[in-house]
Amino acid sequence: MGTTFEIACGKCDHAVAFASEERLLDVVCPHCGSANEVFLFPALWRPMAVERGDRRQSEAESSCFFHESKRAATPCDRCGRYLCTLCAITSGSDTVCAECLAEVLADENIPAPTREYFRYDQLAVGIAVLSSLFWLIAPLTVWVVLYLVIRHWNTRMSALPINRWRFVVAGLLAVLQLSLAAFLLLDNFTGVLE
Amino acid sequence: MTPPPMEKYECLSGIYWAPLGPIVQELWLGETDILLRLRQGYAERLKRFALKDVHCLTFTGTTTGSVISLISALACLTFVGLFLIARSADAEDSVYLTGVGALISAMILTVNVALGPTCRCHLHTATHAQRLTCLSRSRRARRVLHTLARAIDAAQSERTQEQTTATPGDNQPKFSP
Numbered sequence: 001m002g003t004t005f006e007i008a009c010g011k012c013d014h015a016v017a018f019a020s021e022e023r024l025l026d027v028v029c030p031h032c033g034s035a036n037e038v039f040l041f042p043a044l045w046r047p048m049a050v051e052r053g054d055r056r057q058s059e060a061e062s063s064c065f066f067h068e069s070k071r072a073a074t075p076c077d078r079c080g081r082y083l084c085t086l087c088a089i090t091s092g093s094d095t096v097c098a099e100c101l102a103e104v105l106a107d108e109n110i111p112a113p114t115r116e117y118f119r120y121d122q123l124a125v126g127i128a129v130l131s132s133l134f135w136l137i138a139p140l141t142v143w144v145v146l147y148l149v150i151r152h153w154n155t156r157m158s159a160l161p162i163n164r165w166r167f168v169v170a171g172l173l174a175v176l177q178l179s180l181a182a183f184l185l186l187d188n189f190t191g192v193l194e
Numbered sequence: 195m196t197p198p199p200m201e202k203y204e205c206l207s208g209i210y211w212a213p214l215g216p217i218v219q220e221l222w223l224g225e226t227d228i229l230l231r232l233r234q235g236y237a238e239r240l241k242r243f244a245l246k247d248v249h250c251l252t253f254t255g256t257t258t259g260s261v262i263s264l265i266s267a268l269a270c271l272t273f274v275g276l277f278l279i280a281r282s283a284d285a286e287d288s289v290y291l292t293g294v295g296a297l298i299s300a301m302i303l304t305v306n307v308a309l310g311p312t313c314r315c316h317l318h319t320a321t322h323a324q325r326l327t328c329l330s331r332s333r334r335a336r337r338v339l340h341t342l343a344r345a346i347d348a349a350q351s352e353r354t355q356e357q358t359t360a361t362p363g364d365n366q367p368k369f370s371p
Contacts (some may be wrong), residue, residue, distance in 0.1 A: 007252055011256060012311075035255065039339065044249040048326055157238075159231075
Protein backbone atom coordinates (compact mmCIF):
# COMPACT_ATOMS: atom_id res chain seq x y z
CA MET A 1 0.00 0.00 0.00
CA GLY A 2 1.28 3.45 -0.86
CA THR A 3 0.66 6.89 0.54
CA THR A 4 -2.56 7.58 2.44
CA PHE A 5 -4.94 10.09 0.88
CA GLU A 6 -8.02 11.74 2.31
CA ILE A 7 -11.24 12.93 0.69
CA ALA A 8 -14.52 14.23 2.09
CA CYS A 9 -17.40 11.77 1.77
CA GLY A 10 -19.75 12.97 -0.97
CA LYS A 11 -22.81 12.36 1.20
CA CYS A 12 -21.92 13.25 4.82
CA ASP A 13 -18.72 15.35 4.28
CA HIS A 14 -16.75 13.30 6.85
CA ALA A 15 -13.10 12.68 6.03
CA VAL A 16 -12.45 9.28 4.48
CA ALA A 17 -8.86 8.05 4.35
CA PHE A 18 -7.66 5.50 1.82
CA ALA A 19 -4.39 4.18 0.45
CA SER A 20 -4.29 3.04 -3.13
CA GLU A 21 -2.29 3.11 -6.31
CA GLU A 22 -5.31 2.19 -8.44
CA ARG A 23 -6.84 4.83 -10.72
CA LEU A 24 -10.49 3.97 -10.07
CA LEU A 25 -11.65 2.67 -6.73
CA ASP A 26 -14.66 2.43 -4.43
CA VAL A 27 -14.19 4.03 -1.02
CA VAL A 28 -16.83 3.27 1.61
CA CYS A 29 -17.41 6.01 4.19
CA PRO A 30 -17.06 4.53 7.70
CA HIS A 31 -19.47 7.14 9.05
CA CYS A 32 -22.52 6.90 6.75
CA GLY A 33 -21.67 3.71 4.84
CA SER A 34 -22.15 5.29 1.40
CA ALA A 35 -19.94 4.17 -1.47
CA ASN A 36 -17.80 6.87 -3.08
CA GLU A 37 -16.41 6.15 -6.54
CA VAL A 38 -13.06 7.92 -6.78
CA PHE A 39 -11.19 8.65 -10.01
CA LEU A 40 -7.55 9.43 -9.21
CA PHE A 41 -5.18 11.36 -11.45
CA PRO A 42 -1.37 11.51 -11.71
CA ALA A 43 -1.29 14.95 -10.04
CA LEU A 44 -2.14 13.26 -6.72
CA TRP A 45 1.16 11.36 -6.70
CA ARG A 46 3.20 14.17 -8.20
CA PRO A 47 5.35 16.08 -5.73
CA MET A 48 4.31 19.72 -5.31
CA ALA A 49 6.51 21.91 -7.49
CA VAL A 50 7.60 25.10 -5.74
CA GLU A 51 8.94 27.83 -8.02
CA ARG A 52 12.05 29.39 -6.53
CA GLY A 53 13.82 30.64 -9.65
CA ASP A 54 17.07 29.17 -10.89
CA ARG A 55 20.34 30.75 -9.73
CA ARG A 56 22.55 32.36 -12.37
CA GLN A 57 25.44 30.08 -13.28
CA SER A 58 27.66 32.77 -14.80
CA GLU A 59 27.90 36.52 -15.34
CA ALA A 60 27.06 36.06 -19.02
CA GLU A 61 23.51 34.93 -18.20
CA SER A 62 20.73 37.51 -18.03
CA SER A 63 19.36 38.08 -14.56
CA CYS A 64 15.84 38.78 -13.29
CA PHE A 65 15.07 42.51 -12.92
CA PHE A 66 13.75 41.99 -9.40
CA HIS A 67 16.17 39.25 -8.24
CA GLU A 68 19.71 39.86 -9.41
CA SER A 69 20.95 36.42 -8.40
CA LYS A 70 18.21 34.55 -10.35
CA ARG A 71 18.40 33.53 -13.99
CA ALA A 72 15.95 35.33 -16.33
CA ALA A 73 13.35 32.99 -17.79
CA THR A 74 11.07 35.28 -19.80
CA PRO A 75 10.54 38.99 -20.58
CA CYS A 76 7.46 40.90 -19.38
CA ASP A 77 5.06 41.34 -22.31
CA ARG A 78 4.28 44.94 -21.29
CA CYS A 79 7.52 46.52 -20.04
CA GLY A 80 10.08 44.06 -21.43
CA ARG A 81 11.95 43.55 -18.16
CA TYR A 82 13.55 40.15 -17.69
CA LEU A 83 11.78 37.99 -15.12
CA CYS A 84 12.69 34.79 -13.31
CA THR A 85 10.14 31.97 -12.98
CA LEU A 86 9.13 33.34 -9.58
CA CYS A 87 8.27 36.82 -10.89
CA ALA A 88 6.53 35.86 -14.14
CA ILE A 89 2.73 36.12 -13.78
CA THR A 90 0.49 34.60 -16.42
CA SER A 91 -2.56 36.73 -17.19
CA GLY A 92 -4.67 35.51 -20.07
CA SER A 93 -2.22 34.78 -22.88
CA ASP A 94 0.38 37.29 -21.58
CA THR A 95 3.24 37.01 -19.14
CA VAL A 96 3.70 40.12 -17.03
CA CYS A 97 5.56 41.35 -13.97
CA ALA A 98 3.81 42.28 -10.72
CA GLU A 99 4.23 46.03 -11.37
CA CYS A 100 2.57 45.86 -14.79
CA LEU A 101 -0.25 43.78 -13.40
CA ALA A 102 -0.81 46.41 -10.67
CA GLU A 103 -0.80 49.16 -13.33
CA VAL A 104 -3.37 47.29 -15.39
CA LEU A 105 -5.59 46.76 -12.38
CA ALA A 106 -5.33 50.48 -11.47
CA ASP A 107 -5.95 51.79 -15.00
CA GLU A 108 -9.68 52.22 -15.61
CA ASN A 109 -9.25 52.41 -19.39
CA ILE A 110 -7.83 48.92 -19.59
CA PRO A 111 -10.36 46.20 -18.82
CA ALA A 112 -9.17 44.41 -15.70
CA PRO A 113 -9.40 40.64 -15.57
CA THR A 114 -12.77 39.95 -14.00
CA ARG A 115 -14.38 36.93 -12.40
CA GLU A 116 -17.86 38.38 -12.18
CA TYR A 117 -20.27 39.53 -14.86
CA PHE A 118 -23.83 40.87 -14.84
CA ARG A 119 -26.39 39.35 -17.22
CA TYR A 120 -28.27 42.41 -18.48
CA ASP A 121 -29.89 40.29 -21.22
CA GLN A 122 -31.53 37.99 -18.67
CA LEU A 123 -32.69 40.97 -16.63
CA ALA A 124 -34.18 42.62 -19.73
CA VAL A 125 -36.05 39.51 -20.84
CA GLY A 126 -37.19 38.85 -17.25
CA ILE A 127 -38.70 42.33 -16.96
CA ALA A 128 -40.25 42.08 -20.43
CA VAL A 129 -41.91 38.76 -19.62
CA LEU A 130 -43.09 40.05 -16.24
CA SER A 131 -44.65 43.16 -17.81
CA SER A 132 -46.37 40.97 -20.40
CA LEU A 133 -48.06 39.13 -17.54
CA PHE A 134 -48.88 42.24 -15.51
CA TRP A 135 -50.11 44.85 -17.97
CA LEU A 136 -50.38 47.65 -15.43
CA ILE A 137 -46.60 47.93 -15.01
CA ALA A 138 -45.89 47.78 -18.76
CA PRO A 139 -45.93 51.59 -19.37
CA LEU A 140 -43.03 51.89 -16.91
CA THR A 141 -41.06 48.74 -17.65
CA VAL A 142 -41.05 49.12 -21.44
CA TRP A 143 -38.61 52.03 -21.16
CA VAL A 144 -36.38 50.15 -18.73
CA VAL A 145 -36.22 47.18 -21.11
CA LEU A 146 -35.44 49.39 -24.11
CA TYR A 147 -32.74 51.19 -22.10
CA LEU A 148 -31.13 47.88 -21.08
CA VAL A 149 -31.21 46.56 -24.65
CA ILE A 150 -29.70 49.67 -26.24
CA ARG A 151 -27.23 50.56 -23.46
CA HIS A 152 -25.86 47.06 -22.91
CA TRP A 153 -26.05 45.57 -26.42
CA ASN A 154 -22.25 45.59 -26.68
CA THR A 155 -21.44 45.02 -22.99
CA ARG A 156 -19.53 41.84 -22.31
CA MET A 157 -21.82 39.77 -20.11
CA SER A 158 -19.98 36.49 -19.81
CA ALA A 159 -16.57 34.93 -20.12
CA LEU A 160 -18.15 32.32 -22.33
CA PRO A 161 -19.70 32.68 -25.77
CA ILE A 162 -23.30 33.90 -25.58
CA ASN A 163 -25.57 35.28 -28.29
CA ARG A 164 -27.97 38.17 -27.95
CA TRP A 165 -31.28 36.39 -28.55
CA ARG A 166 -32.55 37.39 -25.11
CA PHE A 167 -31.99 41.05 -25.97
CA VAL A 168 -33.86 40.54 -29.27
CA VAL A 169 -36.80 38.85 -27.51
CA ALA A 170 -36.88 41.54 -24.78
CA GLY A 171 -36.72 44.34 -27.38
CA LEU A 172 -39.48 42.80 -29.50
CA LEU A 173 -41.72 42.31 -26.45
CA ALA A 174 -41.14 45.92 -25.38
CA VAL A 175 -41.93 47.27 -28.87
CA LEU A 176 -45.04 45.06 -29.03
CA GLN A 177 -46.27 46.30 -25.66
CA LEU A 178 -45.55 49.89 -26.66
CA SER A 179 -47.40 49.52 -29.97
CA LEU A 180 -50.36 47.88 -28.25
CA ALA A 181 -50.50 50.63 -25.61
CA ALA A 182 -50.35 53.31 -28.32
CA PHE A 183 -53.09 51.60 -30.31
CA LEU A 184 -55.38 51.30 -27.27
CA LEU A 185 -54.74 54.91 -26.36
CA LEU A 186 -55.52 56.01 -29.91
CA ASP A 187 -58.68 53.95 -29.90
CA ASN A 188 -59.75 55.59 -26.67
CA PHE A 189 -59.74 58.96 -28.43
CA THR A 190 -60.74 58.09 -31.98
CA GLY A 191 -62.69 54.84 -31.62
CA VAL A 192 -60.78 52.97 -34.37
CA LEU A 193 -61.90 49.59 -33.05
CA GLU A 194 -65.57 50.59 -33.38
CA MET B 195 -3.82 41.91 -21.54
CA THR B 196 -5.81 39.63 -23.80
CA PRO B 197 -8.29 37.23 -22.22
CA PRO B 198 -8.18 33.57 -23.23
CA PRO B 199 -10.15 32.86 -26.41
CA MET B 200 -13.82 32.24 -25.73
CA GLU B 201 -14.66 29.69 -28.40
CA LYS B 202 -12.54 26.92 -26.93
CA TYR B 203 -14.95 26.02 -24.13
CA GLU B 204 -17.48 23.23 -24.42
CA CYS B 205 -20.49 23.08 -22.11
CA LEU B 206 -20.70 19.70 -20.41
CA SER B 207 -23.57 20.06 -18.00
CA GLY B 208 -26.28 21.54 -20.20
CA ILE B 209 -27.34 25.17 -20.34
CA TYR B 210 -29.89 26.43 -17.87
CA TRP B 211 -32.00 29.47 -18.55
CA ALA B 212 -33.06 31.11 -15.32
CA PRO B 213 -34.30 34.70 -15.74
CA LEU B 214 -35.52 34.85 -12.16
CA GLY B 215 -33.87 31.70 -10.88
CA PRO B 216 -31.67 30.82 -7.89
CA ILE B 217 -27.98 29.82 -8.05
CA VAL B 218 -27.28 27.89 -11.21
CA GLN B 219 -24.03 26.09 -11.92
CA GLU B 220 -22.64 25.15 -15.31
CA LEU B 221 -19.56 23.12 -16.13
CA TRP B 222 -17.44 24.05 -19.16
CA LEU B 223 -14.39 22.23 -20.42
CA GLY B 224 -11.54 24.18 -22.00
CA GLU B 225 -8.23 23.07 -23.48
CA THR B 226 -6.30 23.64 -20.27
CA ASP B 227 -8.93 24.20 -17.60
CA ILE B 228 -12.37 23.41 -16.28
CA LEU B 229 -14.58 26.44 -15.91
CA LEU B 230 -17.37 26.52 -13.38
CA ARG B 231 -19.94 29.20 -14.07
CA LEU B 232 -22.09 30.14 -11.07
CA ARG B 233 -25.14 32.29 -11.66
CA GLN B 234 -26.93 33.92 -8.77
CA GLY B 235 -29.85 35.95 -10.00
CA TYR B 236 -28.39 38.05 -12.80
CA ALA B 237 -24.77 37.98 -11.59
CA GLU B 238 -22.34 35.44 -12.94
CA ARG B 239 -19.16 34.30 -11.17
CA LEU B 240 -16.42 32.08 -12.54
CA LYS B 241 -14.11 29.49 -11.03
CA ARG B 242 -11.28 27.95 -13.02
CA PHE B 243 -9.55 24.66 -12.26
CA ALA B 244 -6.45 23.84 -14.30
CA LEU B 245 -6.66 20.30 -15.67
CA LYS B 246 -3.12 19.57 -14.51
CA ASP B 247 -4.03 20.47 -10.90
CA VAL B 248 -7.01 18.12 -10.49
CA HIS B 249 -6.23 15.34 -8.02
CA CYS B 250 -9.44 13.35 -8.16
CA LEU B 251 -13.11 13.29 -9.07
CA THR B 252 -15.59 11.61 -6.80
CA PHE B 253 -19.04 10.23 -7.50
CA THR B 254 -21.45 9.32 -4.70
CA GLY B 255 -24.90 7.90 -5.31
CA THR B 256 -27.68 9.43 -3.18
CA THR B 257 -31.23 8.40 -2.32
CA THR B 258 -32.79 11.82 -3.03
CA GLY B 259 -34.31 10.63 -6.32
CA SER B 260 -35.89 7.57 -4.68
CA VAL B 261 -37.32 9.73 -1.87
CA ILE B 262 -38.84 12.17 -4.40
CA SER B 263 -40.32 9.23 -6.35
CA LEU B 264 -41.74 7.69 -3.17
CA ILE B 265 -43.32 10.96 -1.97
CA SER B 266 -44.78 11.85 -5.37
CA ALA B 267 -46.12 8.30 -5.80
CA LEU B 268 -47.78 8.48 -2.37
CA ALA B 269 -49.20 11.92 -3.21
CA CYS B 270 -50.48 10.62 -6.54
CA LEU B 271 -52.16 7.61 -4.91
CA THR B 272 -53.72 9.84 -2.21
CA PHE B 273 -55.08 12.26 -4.83
CA VAL B 274 -56.44 9.41 -6.97
CA GLY B 275 -58.17 7.94 -3.89
CA LEU B 276 -59.67 11.30 -3.00
CA PHE B 277 -60.66 11.81 -6.64
CA LEU B 278 -62.62 8.53 -6.65
CA ILE B 279 -64.31 9.39 -3.36
CA ALA B 280 -65.21 12.88 -4.60
CA ARG B 281 -66.59 11.47 -7.85
CA SER B 282 -68.77 8.96 -6.07
CA ALA B 283 -70.07 11.75 -3.82
CA ASP B 284 -70.74 14.01 -6.84
CA ALA B 285 -68.64 16.84 -5.35
CA GLU B 286 -67.69 18.63 -8.59
CA ASP B 287 -65.16 21.11 -7.13
CA SER B 288 -63.33 18.40 -5.22
CA VAL B 289 -63.19 16.24 -8.36
CA TYR B 290 -61.37 19.00 -10.25
CA LEU B 291 -59.07 19.81 -7.34
CA THR B 292 -58.02 16.22 -6.67
CA GLY B 293 -57.76 15.50 -10.41
CA VAL B 294 -55.33 18.36 -10.90
CA GLY B 295 -53.37 17.26 -7.79
CA ALA B 296 -53.12 13.69 -9.12
CA LEU B 297 -52.00 14.95 -12.51
CA ILE B 298 -49.28 17.21 -11.08
CA SER B 299 -47.89 14.53 -8.75
CA ALA B 300 -47.95 11.99 -11.60
CA MET B 301 -46.00 14.44 -13.77
CA ILE B 302 -43.40 14.97 -11.03
CA LEU B 303 -43.08 11.19 -10.63
CA THR B 304 -42.70 10.65 -14.39
CA VAL B 305 -40.09 13.40 -14.81
CA ASN B 306 -38.12 12.19 -11.77
CA VAL B 307 -38.11 8.57 -12.99
CA ALA B 308 -37.12 9.72 -16.49
CA LEU B 309 -34.17 11.74 -15.15
CA GLY B 310 -32.84 8.71 -13.30
CA PRO B 311 -31.08 8.20 -9.95
CA THR B 312 -29.42 11.10 -8.13
CA CYS B 313 -25.80 11.60 -7.11
CA ARG B 314 -23.24 14.04 -5.76
CA CYS B 315 -19.97 14.77 -7.54
CA HIS B 316 -16.87 16.57 -6.27
CA LEU B 317 -13.72 17.83 -7.89
CA HIS B 318 -10.63 17.78 -5.67
CA THR B 319 -7.42 19.76 -6.08
CA ALA B 320 -4.53 20.02 -3.62
CA THR B 321 -6.24 22.85 -1.75
CA HIS B 322 -9.90 22.74 -2.63
CA ALA B 323 -12.89 20.40 -2.92
CA GLN B 324 -15.62 21.76 -5.18
CA ARG B 325 -19.06 20.21 -5.26
CA LEU B 326 -20.43 19.98 -8.79
CA THR B 327 -24.10 20.66 -8.14
CA CYS B 328 -24.84 20.71 -11.87
CA LEU B 329 -24.10 16.98 -11.94
CA SER B 330 -26.95 15.72 -9.78
CA ARG B 331 -28.24 12.87 -11.96
CA SER B 332 -26.16 9.71 -12.29
CA ARG B 333 -26.49 9.12 -16.03
CA ARG B 334 -25.34 12.58 -17.04
CA ALA B 335 -22.77 12.74 -14.22
CA ARG B 336 -21.08 9.52 -15.34
CA ARG B 337 -20.95 10.72 -18.92
CA VAL B 338 -19.51 14.11 -17.93
CA LEU B 339 -17.02 12.63 -15.44
CA HIS B 340 -15.81 10.26 -18.15
CA THR B 341 -15.20 13.21 -20.51
CA LEU B 342 -13.46 15.15 -17.74
CA ALA B 343 -11.31 12.16 -16.76
CA ARG B 344 -10.12 11.75 -20.35
CA ALA B 345 -9.25 15.46 -20.63
CA ILE B 346 -7.48 15.50 -17.26
CA ASP B 347 -5.55 12.33 -18.08
CA ALA B 348 -4.45 13.78 -21.41
CA ALA B 349 -3.31 17.06 -19.79
CA GLN B 350 -1.48 15.34 -16.95
CA SER B 351 0.19 12.68 -19.08
CA GLU B 352 1.56 15.48 -21.31
CA ARG B 353 2.99 17.12 -18.24
CA THR B 354 4.46 13.84 -17.00
CA GLN B 355 6.20 13.38 -20.36
CA GLU B 356 7.61 16.92 -20.15
CA GLN B 357 8.92 16.20 -16.66
CA THR B 358 10.51 12.94 -17.85
CA THR B 359 12.32 14.75 -20.63
CA ALA B 360 13.48 17.54 -18.34
CA THR B 361 14.57 15.48 -15.33
CA PRO B 362 15.14 11.81 -16.02
CA GLY B 363 14.64 9.59 -13.00
CA ASP B 364 12.29 12.03 -11.31
CA ASN B 365 9.26 10.76 -9.38
CA GLN B 366 6.88 9.06 -11.80
CA PRO B 367 3.34 7.87 -11.20
CA LYS B 368 3.33 4.16 -10.37
CA PHE B 369 0.40 3.22 -12.59
CA SER B 370 -0.11 2.73 -16.28
CA PRO B 371 -1.60 5.80 -18.02
